[in-house]
Amino acid sequence: MARPEALRLLRIARRDLRMARRLLDPEVEEASWGWAAQQCLEKTLKAWLHHLGNTPPSTHDISRLLLLLQEAGIEIKPLLPLRAFTSFAVQYRYDDEPEELSLDRTAWCATAQALIEQVEGLLG
Numbered sequence: 728m729a730r731p732e733a734l735r736l737l738r739i740a741r742r743d744l745r746m747a748r749r750l751l752d753p754e755v756e757e758a759s760w761g762w763a764a765q766q767c768l769e770k771t772l773k774a775w776l777h778h779l780g781n782t783p784p785s786t787h788d789i790s791r792l793l794l795l796l797q798e799a800g801i802e803i804k805p806l807l808p809l810r811a812f813t814s815f816a817v818q819y820r821y822d823d824e825p826e827e828l829s830l831d832r833t834a835w836c837a838t839a840q841a842l843i844e845q846v847e848g849l850l851g
Contacts, residue, residue, distance in 0.1 A: 737774045743766040744763075747836055757830065757832075761815035765816050769789060774846050778850055806842075
C-alpha cells in the first residue's frame, strides 16, 4: 500500500519536473534549471524513503538521501550521478556567477522522469 506522504512528494516532484522542462531553453541559466531539477530529484528520493518506512531528514543533500537509501538496502551505485545536483539546492541559488556545469538538461529531465516512474512503480 502506498504511503500518502510518498504519493504527495511524487506529485510535487512531477510539478518540479514540469518546471525544469520549461527551463530547457538555453537562454535560461543552468543554475535556474538545475534548481528545479534538484528539487524534483530530492522529493523523489524522499518519497522512496517514505515508501521504505523511513522519514527523510529536512535536507537538500542528495548524497545524504542516497546514503539513507543505501542503509535501507537499496543499491545506489546507478544513482550516484544524482549527487551533482546538491550544489543547485543552496550554493548555486545564492551565487550570482555560478560555474557552468554544461549538463545535458534534456537527458537529466528524462532521468528524473524515469526515477519518478521507478518510485511510482514501487508504490503500486
